[in-house]
Amino acid sequence: MPEDNLPKSSKKIRVITNVLTQALKLWLRSQVSQISQLEVEIRASDRQILSGCIPWVSVFASHAVYQGLHITRIQLVAENIQINIGSVLKGQPLRLLETVSVFGDLSVEEKDLNNSLSSELLSTALNDVLLKLLPEHSAKSKPISWQKITLDKNQVIISGMLTPTIEAQQLDIYLCLELHNSQELQLSQIQVIENAIPLLEGNDSYNLHLGSDIDIEELTLIPGKLECRGQINVNP
Template identity: 80%
Template sequence: MPEDNLQKSSKKIRLITNLLTKALKLWLRAQVSQVSQLEVEIRASDRQILSGCIPWVSIFASHAVYQGLHLTRIQLVAENIQINIGSVLKGQPLRLLETVAVFGELAVEDKDLNDSLSSELLSTALNDVLVKLLPEYSLKSKPISWQKITLDKDRVMLRAMVTSPSEATHLDIYLDLELLSPQELQLSHIQIERNEVPLLKGDGNYSFDLGSDVDIEELRAIPGQLICRGRINVNP
């Protein structure tokens, strides 16, 4: 009889774990508009699950699209996640109750990076870079259309079209990427050509604050791919 009770308890816990895994997958799928492969692994005891705490979760996704950003591969690991377990067991959507620190490894191939150029997140970031390098290229008077990104070893080439009432200008921007600290990115060895005529070539460096919610350990470009590894806070 005790063995039967143990088996029933084990089946019940497996049921709860499976339910949580499915709920987490549904929540993740709701965050992206497209995903090719999605794998979720949960490690937790019965007491931890029923208290709403998930000590360890691993998530792997390939060819996911988040707010227009095309992500080739992403591996995430999170610990000590607090969720609304009571609501989940009633069939309601999973919801985070506290901020979660997520460690991740991300790879974006150049094709996916170029497919992301129309996303507001990436285009806004690139616009900020351009205006910082060339303050006269203000979005108020000169709309910018980003056309291509090419990746080399720690080097990035950006191509854009800037339009004005009188003309359309092609810009080619070449720069090096360097991570100065977990929250600070530096651009250096910058060259800019306007309609294939040199416009800017200097040794000046420009830094960008990535924010307190990130802690980046690695961010580098290699031929055909961008690699990022570090921690980010996911807020409820």
């Protein structure tokens, strides 16, 4: 049916849905510094939208950069979202009124992970991992310049340089990465090597807690790619 022949109620909900979709896209774009593709689908009735409740939203994005982290592909689904619909219809920014549980599939290729090494979030996380593996390393007071991450089957190789030093000092970390439970990652079969000298080599394992707002169902590490499926709470 041509749009001109639609009932007034259908036209009204189409306008509201379009306004809301564009507002959501603008809000999502404001959260990232770069994005290649962004698709948003909203499923809701006019009564639900006008009450500020969105029962179901799907978001797909590719090659997005969030706080310096390069994400190859991400598919998100959220339900029962409460928003400031009155303000949105007046042209104001979209805002969440309540915490939203978001289910998602995330894929990060090795090249994008390496492009993220300059981000504060990833470099801080790698420093925390090193400190957990080698607590005595903090006493050396040598900053790490992380150079490369290699993804293999269930294994991660992290390479960096100790700075500042008179001569280059290479640091390599080898570890197996698995999901211990929905909120913890397990590091095992760990080796830490500095200039070909082993600093740590043993069968001990370490768990990294990801936070109470994260619930991971599946983590897959294959050569050149990291894939993850789970849920995260997005707070207002």
